[in-house]
Amino acid sequence: MTDKTKEQPVVSVMPDQALVLEWETVKGTASPDQIQYLNKISQTAEARKGDWLYDLGFKQFPLDFSASLDYFLRFSRCFVRELLKTAELETLRQDAIIGLPPGLVNDFISACPLMAGSEYVTAGMLEELWHGFNGTFSRDIKNFKGRVSDYFREKNPDLHPAGRVFFHLVENKNSDLPFAFMATYSAGMGANGKPKHLPLKHAIETHDDDALLTLLSTVYKAAEQSRIVADLIESGELFHPLAWDGDEAFAFLKEIPDYEACGVLCRIPDWWKQTASTPSVTISLGDKKPSLAGLDAILDFKVSVGLGHLELSRQEVEAILEETQGLAFIKNKWVAVDPEKLRQALKACDSIEDLAAPGMTLGTAMRARLVPEKILGREADGQVEVCVSNGTWLTSVLEKMTHPEQIDPVVPDKGFKAALRPYQSKGVNWLNFLASYGFGACLADDMGLGKTVQILAWLSTFPSNQKRPATLLVVPASLISNWQSEINRFLPGLKTCVAHPGFSSSAPQPDKTPKNKEFKLTKTQLNTLDLVITSYTLVKKYDWLAKYSWHCLILDEAQAIKNPGTQQTRAVKALPAAHRIVMTGTPVENRLSDLWSLFDFLNPGLLGNKTEFSNFAKTLKDNPNGYARLRQMIFPYILRRLKTDKTVIKDLPDKVEMKVFADLSPKQVVLYKKAVKDLKQAIETSEGIQRKGLVLSFLLRFKQLCNHPDQLTGSGDFKAAHSGKFMRLGSICETVYEKRERVLVFTQFKEMTEPLRVFLETIFHHPGLVLHGSVPVAKRKKLIQTFQDNAYCPFMVLSLKAGGVGLNLTRANHVVHFDRWWNPAVENQATDRAFRIGQTKNVLVHKFVTRGTIEEKIDLMISEKQALADQVVTSSAEGLITEMDDQDLLDLFQLSLPE
Template identity: 75%
Template sequence: MTDRKKKQLIVSIMPNQALGLEWETTKNKITPEQAKFQDKIHHNFTTQTKKWLFYLGFTIPSVQLSPSLDYFIRFANDFVVALSRVPELETLRHEAFVDMPFGICQNFLSARPMMVGAEYVTREMLEQLWQGFNETFARDIKAFDGRVSDYFNEQNPDLHPAGRVFFHLVENRNQALPFAFMATYSAGMGSNGKPKHLPLKHAIESHDDAALLNLLSTVYKAGESSQIVADLIDSGELFHPLAWDADDAFQFLKEIPDYEGAGVICRIPDWWKPGSSKTGVTISLGDKKPSLAGLGAILDFKAGIAVGDLEFTREEINKILEESRGLAFIKNKWVAVDPEKLKKALEACDRIQDMAEAGMTLGQAMRVRLNPEKMLGRTVPGVDISVSNGTWLASVIKKMQEPEIVNTVLPGKGFKAQLREYQSKGLNWLNFLHTHRLGGCLADDMGLGKTIQILALLSTFTKKTKFRASLLVVPASLISNWESEINRFFPGLKIYVAHPGFNRSKTSPNGKKEQKSKELKLPQSQLNRLDLVITSYTLVKRYPWLGRYNWNCLILDEAQAIKNPGTQQTRAVKALPAAHRIAMTGTPVENRLSDLWSLFDFLNPGLLGSRTEFSKFAKTLKDNPKGYARLRQLVSPYILRRLKTDKTVISDLPDKVEMKTFSDLSPKQIVLYQKAVNDLADKIENSEGIQRKGLVLSSLMRFKQLCNHPDQITGTGDFKAVHSGKFQQLGRICETIYEKRERVLVFTQFKEMTQPLQAFLETIFHHPGVVLHGSVSVTKRKKLIQTFQGETYCPFMVLSLKAGGVGLNLTRANHVVHFDRWWNPAVENQATDRAFRIGQTQKVLVHKFVTRGTIEEKIDQMISEKQALADHVVAPTGETLVTEMDDKKLMDLFRLSLPD
């Protein structure tokens, strides 16, 4: 049971596309009725994991639920409705099979709400879910002792499965009476495996009174709400073929949902479908290329009128108004004509045409797609306003959505990385957006190389750009990682790090070594000679000079840092002037509707309207889930997201992607580290032989512990994340893992670190994890493995390296973190392989933590330089190499190397 006043149930989709239910804190008040219904759903989920959603399909909730839960209930309900309309369902019983209509799949894919794991909702996933419903019904009805109608009645008395009566409406060549109606019934299955139809009049001859009443039960039910059917029954015309005029046919067609709801199966012309009678205004935006780039470019647009899927000129509409109402045969097709709606559509069209004379910016045009009615200043009842892209705008949007068709651009001189195919497409996409001055979000999965793609883009910039330097804003903990990637892939990039802990220029503008600047401020003349300035989110609001330079490109890494639009940090970042803006994040941007506006307010200000306007739009989604489709249609061109599971990516990746993740010491760690170095220097002078070797080995262990967390040395036991650079780095990585509901193995060689890591990770994942070390019994070890490998979400396992090195198969994990290094590649690889075993179907991303400037980094470099040694049968460890050094080299190794 949960706190009913504050929690709502949400559906989260796991990487294996399984559905999970979670409690989420909400600002909306939960009523007792909502709480009771949610608790019932959660109970069914925990006790009937494979059936809970199928049974919800028989329910039409009378209370408001979270968008994600409502989405899947509606999907299940569509299956139940489709099942209820299967002819001869009683005869077929457990052999009944319902194919998912293509339209249903398309509608649900486009109308996904913002929810955890939305990216995993694919056509294949929905088809598997639908197939699961088929299998559940087959099992249930096979074991059910009673009729199919009784089964439906038990689930929901208001749902009626299809009976054996069919209503047919067909077109007739008779001009005066252009339609024909007939009622038939199924008389068993024919040799072709389909129901055999007979005119309903034959039932009078072949059925006794009781059987006839049973056969007509669905018709009588339909007659309760339909005067047409009631008259057909009373007059006896139900049992004879009838010729109808257009008015009779139109009235019949409008009532079809009532007939089908009562269990009568309807066979009607293909041209009558949902939306066929809609009267609407069509707006075409951007036929011609504008003279300027960016969201401020002025677009042309025009308006028209449509009835169903047919478009008409104003003259044609006036003629229709003079001659027709109801069903009219126009352009060789029957359409529904509503004179009042057509008049309103004409008025709306005239108003939009007047607005077209003044023009519309690209930003306004794109925003119109989200709320077309806003163009009129009000909603016009019965008039649907649809927006389409003109020739030029359609070509731009298509290229944004399909990077593979964008013109190829090559990295510039000095760029040393070899881009994978999907990374080259990412570069082309980024360059295309830069050319058109449209902001974009590079949201590739962690480990797919977002940094490399950004560096490749920077390499294409030339001195012809109006503003020379670009600005990169990152969490402070990532500055070291960016420096490492730049040194490796684009060493010629001229950068300046505007941060007290990194205050130096890699290559100064005049070629000379720069002195440390207390103000961390560069004049515009020097900035113009740089390629990139790097700073942190925290410092943006502290350094006003950053806001006085017009940056070529403003890039945000870990852009979820600006998800809260009300903070000073977010406002300061958004105020930075730039010709182009890019956001980078490995966290799915589809998880939270509340975060989306803030991200796009940075990328393309005004695209989603003001904060107030977007909030009003978000509230309408509760009653109109189709609004999500319009929202996705608007934002998706500006988001490039590739998953490790994408078919276009997976073949381009190794099975294991290994990366070194650098972190910096906290102020507290720096003080203790420097003190430990001074103490070691005093002791090392007075030791030799075995004593010296023991001192070195114990010091190595102590410095490792200090790099993990100072509390591992002091024994205070608080283990606050702020006191450890590694804890902060681990938290950042695991926040992204949690948003994707993935799983991670965290290895440490210290048993005493397993519990602090577990406590910390549970604050990140909001779910319990498990711990495995050498003291865990064999019996308990099996249970822990089953828990981690099970269907219930267990996000992490913390393992001591030796305990996790043998006899484990943990293929649920697709992330491995080596929190502290063993300095023996063979041992680390053996631990990594716990996640990469037979049965693993996911790509594994391995994070090897290294603390910048410490002995960890230096030994890591030393081992990398002597990599050939690691290929021997017995690889020497880092400890062995260190103990053989002389005093000077030894102290240089231990000494803390912080930036000047």
């Protein structure tokens, strides 16, 4: 931290749905008082372990919390509030079961903020969290020696548990005084397990003065704040049933939060609980299909005013304003009327109709939902709620966007060589459906679920006899090899060109030019292609990319454009294309700051401009329900399936193995070529046993070099940029960290374990573990326990031999083979440290291969000739390499990269 930054507590949701309190550095400075409160939070989290959220729910802190911590604190406080409202809690004590209020879980699901692990927040998770609160209270109160009121006082002296007095307000139909009031008290538990109510006047007859004073203590507290209650006590009317008019009932209803804060329980009509006095303006649009597609589509619409659950015409609103304020009986229902807010609602209707006079576009309607002040003006902020309801046509479209199983299927071309799993077929259908309506799509499936295959399957559906511009795929340079491999495997007929000087392509190639000239394709050449692949870095360098109108623009690892201010992001967004798709395995809802830039690329204008979205983000602290509006807007354009989804997991094998191609860094290329030259010179003057030993020593040297040049030279600080494998490992682990998953990284070399640990801690921002042959056996058990514990330990680096036997590390659902043993049996034994009986997660295995090197050639030998798998570079087959003739040997080690 610096003098301009501070530590802020945030909550991350783990894949097993456990909550972990973490600390992140943010801008700003903390005052001494704030530091004191933050220290209390930290101490509570440490002391209470799994119960820290329950405990913090009783506290009040004069701090602005992160959205994630505020969200879960509000949920905990809901439990505390229900606990405080529970009658006869002293009698029930540890047997009390606090039920979930109706609709609470759904409200919290829709209002979940963007945070690490928000995708794991489900109805079942929140219900289990509430159940845990019940268990904590039961355990606490069982061990607490005092009264329940003392327990609350110890938690927070400002909290007052419910007493035994209830205030009741009911409708009194067929009367000039339409409401009835009565005060009762609970006289123990009835046979049905609920408090038994008696009119309060009975307490005068059955209680002595001291007992009556104790019974009415909560009422006297309320009287200190309420003139209504004070008058009821003074007049003695508190002890008798009363009939009230609408004004009296309205005055009483508005004070209910004050009564309940003092411990008086209130039983009131449901219509008051379910509706607020804030009127709403509803824009209903999209009954008919528009002539155009996309966010610029002009939709039919109508505007109405809502009050409670009633929809009112302008004439009805004007009539209400002339006659009523407070409670009004309209269309056989009671509603609360605030005349000023109703007038604002009418003005909002006028503003919306004026704005939509040229036609209401889908984009305008969506922005009205997200940023209502854009339409209503800031003076109406908080006075009127804007709602967007969908007509018949728009409802059907959005329903299919959020439920891909309802979309009509498309069939991949016969040249597509993969058999799609059911969820992958749905993904292809979804991509096609959104493209048909002109919407940008975010394919955000979990790592390992086959996003690349789905994209290739979709590309294969384009009719071959139809002329169209080429598609542009932009990826990190480190992923180009992976895409080439997948295309050759699944869609070899795709006419592809890699617009990158370091990669070969299947043609056409640009004309031969001097090396100092940039790589360039003409429009004529582009029109003969299906797909062009380039890197993010080259988009800003190759200006010819922005002069061609692409059929589709696809971004892989789209988090590369999360920062809207960078030259790279601006260059990518400037590329013209009829359709836009982004791919990411990182949850897009983790960071609010990244979301706008992503959608500004996909569907420009959907989230407003940057200033409008920034203003909306500022309102979220005071209006957390804004997250519900945001999710409602973005989720139709995002398809994210998790490996844990019930609809997905049945389609997956228990282990998903994938090759990860890494490219040599410039430094590695220079050293690799020098090593080949040294090998050539050395074998010319050696023979027999000496030659065998020489070849094996060079084999080791090349493997070290492919890991990191500093491993070979024995010097340097293992900078990530000097190793293609380090860069790919970092990319993979960034996604693992965003999902708060765990990974095992295997290497053959003990000397690599520490550099890998240091590097990974910069990615995970948490300490990790190292296990190799020099770690004492006694310490190994402690390391395993640390990794398997609930506290987040994101990674363990293991030497292959030390980590391959006798370990149980099922917390990990990723396994990385950083360097290859080239013996599947040995690698599988290591993988099985994570994949064991009892593992509840699918394990994703990443096998690193350095492109163009001996690693790739031997991996190809293993893949093509599985019979040799137990012979290559093992004790039984070292001769396979050492006994090659000189030319075959040099061909094996030769660097195979395009010049």
